[in-house]
Amino acid sequence: MGPAGAGKTALLRTLIERNAKIRPVFRLKEVSCLPSFLGQVILFLPTFFRQCPRIRRFTWREIKMIVHLKALQHDLRRQAAAHGTVTVLDQGPVFMLARLMWSGAESIKNKSFGKWWDSIVSHWASTLDMAIWLDAPDAILLERIRTRNKWHLIKGESEEVAHGFLSCFRSCYEQVILQLSDHGGPTVLRFDTDQESLNQIVDRVQALIDLKLNES
Numbered sequence: 296m297g298p299a300g301a302g303k304t305a306l307l308r309t310l311i312e313r314n315a316k317i318r319p320v321f322r323l324k325e326v327s328c329l330p331s332f333l334g335q336v337i338l339f340l341p342t343f344f345r346q347c348p349r350i351r352r353f354t355w356r357e358i359k360m361i362v363h364l365k366a367l368q369h370d371l372r373r374q375a376a377a378h379g380t381v382t383v384l385d386q387g388p389v390f391m392l393a394r395l396m397w398s399g400a401e402s403i404k405n406k407s408f409g410k411w412w413d414s415i416v417s418h419w420a421s422t423l424d425m426a427i428w429l430d431a432p433d434a435i436l437l438e439r440i441r442t443r444n445k446w447h448l449i450k451g452e453s454e455e456v457a458h459g460f461l462s463c464f465r466s467c468y469e470q471v472i473l474q475l476s477d478h479g480g481p482t483v484l485r486f487d488t489d490q491e492s493l494n495q496i497v498d499r500v501q502a503l504i505d506l507k508l509n510e511s
Contacts, residue, residue, distance in 0.1 A: 296389045296468060298461050299447050300439035301429035302488040302496075307385050309497050316508065318380045320370075320387070357398060360391040364415050371422070381504050388419045389426055389475070393467040416471075420478030424507060427500060428468070431489040433461050 297303055311317050353361065371382060392415070431439075437457055440447050449457040472483055484503070486496045 297429035298436055300436040301431055303429055316380050318382045320384050364388055364391055389471055392471045396467040416474050417478045420475045420480045423481035426481050426483045428485045429488050433458050435489045
């Protein structure tokens with residue numbers, strides 16, 4: 296987890312190269328998870344329609360995130376039988392919860408959706424063992440975002456807008472982590488990718504993964 300440009304993808308790719316026991320999940324496999332995905336869409340519809348008319352309704356992208364948060368649970372359960380492996384989620388539940396909080400904070404206060412939110416936070420608090428938070432100073436992040444060949448919402452924005460976006464998203468991450476902690480987990484590891492090299496971070500994360508595997 297962490298803002299764009301922090302080095303999340305590079306970390307995951309290096310971990311995969313070093314350890315064959317790591318099973319990455321970049322996104323839901325649409326075909327294999329289609330029944331679960333459709334089932335969760337149906338289950339979420341009552342909550343969607345009970346949203347207060349005065350509150351901005353969720354966009355299709357946000358609805359997909361909401362549904363993925365539930366469908367991903369079923370996908371992970373199917374993979375749980377693979378003994379001796381570690382599942383690493385890229386843009387997983389912490390990111391999706393923070394993204395929903397960033398775009399729909401008012402909806403979260405809605406009584407109907409609030410119950411769903413509390414339930415999903417409680418579930419993921421008991422499911423996740425560890426959250427790896429990568430970050431760097433805004434100036435470093437913006438340089439990385441603007442010089443890489445990849446679209447981002449703030450790539451062409453002013454310094455003021457870009458800094459405001461990064462600050463707001465960090466705040467959402469903090470709130471999600473706090474809520475997860477209130478439910479008992481997960482352990483949060485924070486790294487400044489401007490201060491520690493990729494190899495240093497990988498070594499520390501790998502050591503904790505090995506410890507987790509030995510405990511299982």
